[in-house]
Amino acid sequence: MSGNGEVKVRAAVSRGVGMATSIKELLLAAPGADEVRVAIDACAVCHSDLMFLDGGWSIDFPVVLGHEAAGRVVELGEGVDNVAAGDRVVVSLIRACGNCRACQRGHDVACTGDLALLHRSPLSDLDGEPVTHGLGTAAFAEQVVVHCSQVAAFPDTVPPEAAALLGCGVLTGVGAVTNTAQVGAEDAVVVIGCGGVGLSVIQGARLAGADPIIAVDPLPTKQEAALGFGATHATGPDGIAELLTKATGGRLADHVFVTTAAPGAFAGAADQLDRMGSLVLVGIPAEGVKINIDPGLLAVANQRILGSKMGTARLAEDVPRLVDQYLAGLLDLDSMVTSTHSLDDIDTAFAEARSGEAIRTVVVFDHSGHTGDSTR
Ligand SMILES: [Zn+2]
Ligand SMILES: [Zn+2]
Numbered sequence: 001m002s003g004n005g006e007v008k009v010r011a012a013v014s015r016g017v018g019m020a021t022s023i024k025e026l027l028l029a030a031p032g033a034d035e036v037r038v039a040i041d042a043c044a045v046c047h048s049d050l051m052f053l054d055g056g057w058s059i060d061f062p063v064v065l066g067h068e069a070a071g072r073v074v075e076l077g078e079g080v081d082n083v084a085a086g087d088r089v090v091v092s093l094i095r096a097c098g099n100c101r102a103c104q105r106g107h108d109v110a111c112t113g114d115l116a117l118l119h120r121s122p123l124s125d126l127d128g129e130p131v132t133h134g135l136g137t138a139a140f141a142e143q144v145v146v147h148c149s150q151v152a153a154f155p156d157t158v159p160p161e162a163a164a165l166l167g168c169g170v171l172t173g174v175g176a177v178t179n180t181a182q183v184g185a186e187d188a189v190v191v192i193g194c195g196g197v198g199l200s201v202i203q204g205a206r207l208a209g210a211d212p213i214i215a216v217d218p219l220p221t222k223q224e225a226a227l228g229f230g231a232t233h234a235t236g237p238d239g240i241a242e243l244l245t246k247a248t249g250g251r252l253a254d255h256v257f258v259t260t261a262a263p264g265a266f267a268g269a270a271d272q273l274d275r276m277g278s279l280v281l282v283g284i285p286a287e288g289v290k291i292n293i294d295p296g297l298l299a300v301a302n303q304r305i306l307g308s309k310m311g312t313a314r315l316a317e318d319v320p321r322l323v324d325q326y327l328a329g330l331l332d333l334d335s336m337v338t339s340t341h342s343l344d345d346i347d348t349a350f351a352e353a354r355s356g357e358a359i360r361t362v363v364v365f366d367h368s369g370h371t372g373d374s375t376r
Contacts, residue, residue, distance in 0.1 A: 005030025007037075011064045011123070011141030012346045012363075013131060017055035021347050026064070026131055029122040031077035031145050034115075038091055038151060041160035042340075043069035043139040044362045045353040046168050047195060047261060048284070052134070053350065056261070056286035063132035064123060066140030066363070067093040068168035070160040073151065080148040082316070088160070089151040090319050092167040093135040094310050096149040108149070108314045115147055140346060142365055152319035158326060161340060161362045162333035165196070166322050168310070169360065170333065173200020173259065175311015175318055176282045177208055181255050185209030190244060190253040190272050191231070193260030194222035196336060196360045197282060199229045201257045203331055206230030210255075212247040216240055219356060229332065237264070244272055252277065259283050266291045270303070278304040282311075340364045 009028045012021045031037045043066040052059045069091040073083050083089055096103050097113020121133040122145040138144055154163050173196070177183045189210040191201045194217035205213045206229070215226030215234040223234035235243045244253060252274035258265050261283045270279050270293060293305070311318070325331035338358040341349040342365075349361040 007143065009142040010343060011138070012066070012343055013062050013064055014053055016061050017053065021350070023344055023346075025126060026141070027124050027126065027128075028141070028143055028145055031075055032116050033078040034080060034148050035077040035117065035145055036073055036080055036083060036148050036151055037075035037143055037145050038071040038089060039074050039143050039367060040069050040071040040091070040139050040141065040365050041367075042071075042164040042362050042364050044161075044164045044167075044169065044196075044360045045349050047197075047353070048135070048168070050350065050354055051261065051284075051286065058287075059134065060132045062125075063134045064138035064141050065134040067135040067137035068164055069137070069139035069144070070154070070163035070167065071144070074143065077148070082148055083151055083153050087153045088156060088163070089153050090163050090166045090315070091137060091139055091144060091146060092150050092152075092171065092310075092315055093137050094150065094313060094315050095136055095147045096314075098149065106314060107312070109309045109312055117147055140343065140363060142343075142367070149315065152315045154319065154323050155327075158323060159334075161337045161364060162326065163323075164362060165333050165336055165360060166319050169196035170200045170322060170331070170336070171313045171315075171318055172282060172308075172311040173197040174204035174207070174322060174331070175313040176257060176280055176308040177201055177204030179312040179318070180306050180308035181257070181278055181280045183208040183210050183255055186211050187254040188212055188214075188244070188248045188251060188274070190214045190216060190240065190256045191226070192216045192237075192256065192258045192265045192269060193262070193283060194219075194226045194234075195260065195356070198257070198259035199225060199336065199359060201259055201282070202226055202229045202231050207325065207330060214240070214243055214247060214253070221357060225359065228335070240272055254278070255280055257282055261285045263289045270298070270305075273301070273303050275301045276303065277301070278306050280306045280308050282308045336360050337362055342366075
């Protein structure tokens, strides 16, 4: 640590669309007021990371990505009281000032607070040039500095690879069911896309007592995984209407969740809705994608379109509930971790996530200096 409290950390630096990742030493500033420094144990690859790497969404390069993480608090800035040094914490991109209108109403994901980290990146290269703090998190690095609202403590009984998934994918999927759509028992649910978020929607729907739960994915391996996580039926995109009619006795769906960013997944999704049904948009496609909706049909059928950012989650409430469900054996996180990789092997983790066959690939950090590669 140097005089102004900054530390050197190894980090995965992405330099441009389609470019290989460089593992470099960067400088990480000390946490300011209401900020914490966390040593990262695990950070999963989310499809949002790939959207930036592949040019679907724009970002300022060079950047350190990674926003679905777990680690240990090592330093507290002034005024932090929700966690203590040594606490194991989930690290998320959800940041809530606690004071703005949205935060006062409990809508953490819509916070408009003017936080210091919105104006400065805590990361710079060894020459002092700034490096983008990807999604306000930058957890493909040995340590991060984030706002204290971005962390929530969890007990030692949860392995870090599992806890990491609570930072984005599982929080987003289960939250879309419980917080955004408020799915009830025996609701008919269709889930389009069975990646990490889609499988989490399926788990959330199962926990809510939904029936049937129809999983839709072009990949047979994903359909099989969906059945393992609680879907009652699974099909490719062409089979939705027929399967839904059969499974509901002619009714349609009370909720259709679109969990993928693939533009084709949105077309026709509203056609699967029953009267009073809700279309829940969870996946975020590349900039510029449009969908056609007939407003008259929507009004007559009393249907709703709901956007769901990060499962409308509140970290301080949702993480403890998901941890309890995991520890009670109700929420399966372990089977969602397809493989783990060391930071040096992060491009393999990205390639596996991009292939669509993996559910979650996780970068693990062994602070004792051993390699972390393994495939399950
Ligand atoms: Zn994510
Ligand atoms: Zn706020």
